[in-house]
Amino acid sequence: MNDRIDPSWTSVCELADIVPDTGVCALVNGEQVAVFHVAEGGGSVFAIGNFDPGSQAAVLSRGLIGSLGERVVVASPIYKHHFDLRTGECLEMPEHSVRAYAARVAGGKVWIAA
Template identity: 65%
Template sequence: MHRDTQLANWTAVCRLDEIVPDTGVCALLNGRQVAVFRIGDIEPRVFAIDNYDPNSQAAVLSRGLVGSIGERIVVASPIYKQHFDLASGECLEAPAQSVASYPARIDGAVVWVAA
């Protein structure tokens, strides 16, 4: 469920150096908790998905473990360990429990997310 970038409002979330490589942080965008992840150190990329894990019914995805399954970059929920694709929000084990994903970018040293 990637949000349309042309209709979205971009919000500055934090400085890039405030996110440890290969981890996530939680941001509040328009009253919604969003998990923002920094992948890599030398050429970092950022991703954003809902922070709410529908499997455990808790807002915990930003604290999950980042890794990969095949070519997909994922976060494992810290509670039941389901994997969520950071690009699409798809839950690999239970696609019906997928979450929304949001466009994210780095501009200068700032992380921006569209909501």
């Protein structure tokens, strides 16, 4: 894949640049996006907005990854609210949900849908 061929996807980093079960922050079309490499189940990548509405800080990429039931979540490092990495839903306060972005790995790179 090449971002010149498909401009709706942006390459943000190499998958190897993200330590498994952690996140990084990337700038995609002027928006801070929290990108997570989840090692469980053979490895997956997820992307949600980085801004935590509860704490009013751009910190979600630094949260702790885990699971609640069937949901893969990140806990905000400030108030510990859990955000579903597939949907962006805030489990404790749904009104504080964030945007979820499509994410994939191709050619060893992490791509985020713009």
